[in-house]
Amino acid sequence: GAVVSQHPSRVICKSGTSVKIECRSLDFQATTMFWYRQFPKKSLMLMATSNEGSKATYEQGVEKDKFLINHASLTLSTLTVTSAHPEDSSFYICSAKEFGRGNEQFFGPGTRLTVL
Amino acid sequence: QKEVEQDPGPLSVPEGAIVSLNCTYSNSAFQYFMWYRQYSRKGPELLMYTYSSGNKEDGRFTAQVDKSSKYISLFIRDSQPSDSATYLCAMSGNTGGFKTIFGAGTRLFVKA
Numbered sequence: 386g387a388v389v390s391q392h393p394s395r396v397i398c399k400s401g402t403s404v405k406i407e408c409r410s411l412d413f414q415a416t417t418m419f420w421y422r423q424f425p426k427k428s429l430m431l432m433a434t435s436n437e438g439s440k441a442t443y444e445q446g447v448e449k450d451k452f453l454i455n456h457a458s459l460t461l462s463t464l465t466v467t468s469a470h471p472e473d474s475s476f477y478i479c480s481a482k483e484f485g486r487g488n489e490q491f492f493g494p495g496t497r498l499t500v501l
Numbered sequence: 502q503k504e505v506e507q508d509p510g511p512l513s514v515p516e517g518a519i520v521s522l523n524c525t526y527s528n529s530a531f532q533y534f535m536w537y538r539q540y541s542r543k544g545p546e547l548l549m550y551t552y553s554s555g556n557k558e559d560g561r562f563t564a565q566v567d568k569s570s571k572y573i574s575l576f577i578r579d580s581q582p583s584d585s586a587t588y589l590c591a592m593s594g595n596t597g598g599f600k601t602i603f604g605a606g607t608r609l610f611v612k613a
Contacts, residue, residue: 387547419601427605428603428605428606429603480544480545487533487550487552489550490535490547490591491547492544493544494544495542497542
């Protein structure tokens with residue numbers, strides 16, 4: 386149980402294009418999903434908290450117009466990196482909390498974004 | 502001072518050794534404590550989840566929480582090369598809307 390998927394697992398795009406990453410909770414309902422960014426050999430950096438049916442809460446320093454988050458249903462959240470640039474290249478990971486369960490977060494496998 | 506301190510390592514041990522991983526924290530409001538294992542280029546995997554102080558055991562893994570010292574530990578018995586990964590501690594409480602704070606992660610290498 387508590388499986389989270391991410392799609393795509395890897396994406397390479399040209400500078401200036403937009404990229405959408407999907408995060409799905411496969412076997413549970415997730416009222417809250419989180420988006421993280423991770424640089425090589427570094428810990429997780431929380432970008433934003435996404436609640437179903439409401440606007441995402443962004444961490445300080447994260448541009449909300451750059452990283453668009455939508456949590457349209459209890460099992461799906463999307464992160465769109467708009468007008469991507471090489472400095473946006475990173476490992477993006479989502480996680481989800483199960484409705485009615487404790488504080489555990491269940492992570493997806495991550496998406497590696499490379500912007501050329 | 503960071504809310505959660507974790508030695509990034511790397512920590513290298515021989516196969517079969519007992520591994521001790523630790524985190525300290527400063528916020529006494531933390532009540533939920535977690536350990537995650539992350540293999541290279543993969544998402545973190547939840548290993549242990551504990552509430553408040555005490556011990557919890559699951560197979561070769563034991564998690565300890567000492568709230569009086571603001572200190573948590575993860576012990577791995579009979580370590581295997583497959584345990585080689587980065588281990589992240591994480592904690593949350595009743596403050597900040599249950600925001601979870603992660604440690605920097607400790608890189609562990611178990612040598613065959």
